[in-house]
Amino acid sequence: MTPEDIEHLAALLKARSGLILGADKTYLIESRLAPIARKEGFANVAGLLTALRTRRDEKVILAVVDAMTTNETFFFRDKTPFDQFKSDVLPAFAKSRISGDIKVWCAACSTGQEPYSLAMMMDEARAQFPRINLDILATDISDRCLEKAQAGLYTQFEVQRGLPITMMVKNFEKVDEMWRISPKMRQGVRFRKYNLLDDLRGLGRMDVIYCRNVLIYFDIATKKRVLEQMATMLADDGYLFLGAAETVLGITDAFKPLQGTRGLYVKNMSASASLRPSATSSLPPLRAAGAA
């Protein structure tokens, strides 16, 4: 691998997915791209990288971007963002909203554990919030992840990470050596391919946005752009969840932390208002096909 190859790969990843390939992450190139090099008939990863520069094979480019994206996730990851949804978000909406439909967006949902955790949690909280119905949209840039998410099929290892056994028994069935989430939960989540670098407003208005452990891979300018677009699409009384190690501090003042919580943000109304071109302008219509 030449420095030029790595530089080109880094530029490609940033343009296609916003991913920053720092010097500390170059060690991932070999292990993540070797399977693609083999599949596409290159002698090694260096050969694949050279071809990326000289040929513009869209299929190979997509496969490379997909493989370099980190998809680590598990059910009820970090727990707190789900507890807070039940203790802070649901009671607030139960009081303030006449219609019970709450639009939730899981941005960069990977293989689906986050949206399914929300769907299962809502199912458990049904008696407590009988009027509220979650409309969950889950998006990701990776076809491979979305396919798995939609199938709702998980390994034994995956269903044991974060998922209480009672919830597993209630919501999963065993299919050979895998576990499939119930049709009821699958019907509760809409999956769609979407790139966070695209115009996000096409997704429509949201009440709650989960965008956890995604922005850490972006540079500051991209973080700012994504967060500020999210601010324009989030309802004024909406909520934004970031990862436990993430913050808006020093990036944008469109959001402010909800007092007494960590990782949970609300709109900073004075700052968010100025982001909108005009208060009456409508959002662009929903695109027919997923962009990316």
Place this chain on the structure above:
Amino acid sequence: MKTCLVVDDSRVIRKVARRILENLQFEVLEAADGQEALDACKAAMPNAVLLDWNMPVMDGITFLKHLRKEQGGKDPIVVFCTTENDLSHITEALTEGASEYIMKPFDGDILEAKFQEVGLI
């Protein structure tokens, strides 16, 4: 320090579990079958039991049924840890009073997550 009784007929599994649990600050006791485990519990009830299903002399589910009839036998939090991974086994374990269920193979992350789930750590 909380105590955990590791019940498994495999010495290797007991050793692996012991290492993980000691890292989680548990005092670990071992038993090789359900009868040994029951005797240990009668002598002193542990805070937690990590329990295999298939063992000679007395299996895990029989041990659990006996344990729950003992004086103070409702106190220990029981987490199954077994290769039995079908819903009927899991449901039976929960019905008999197990709090969590680990399907082998397992690792430190899974064991820690499950123990957190039931409030042991």
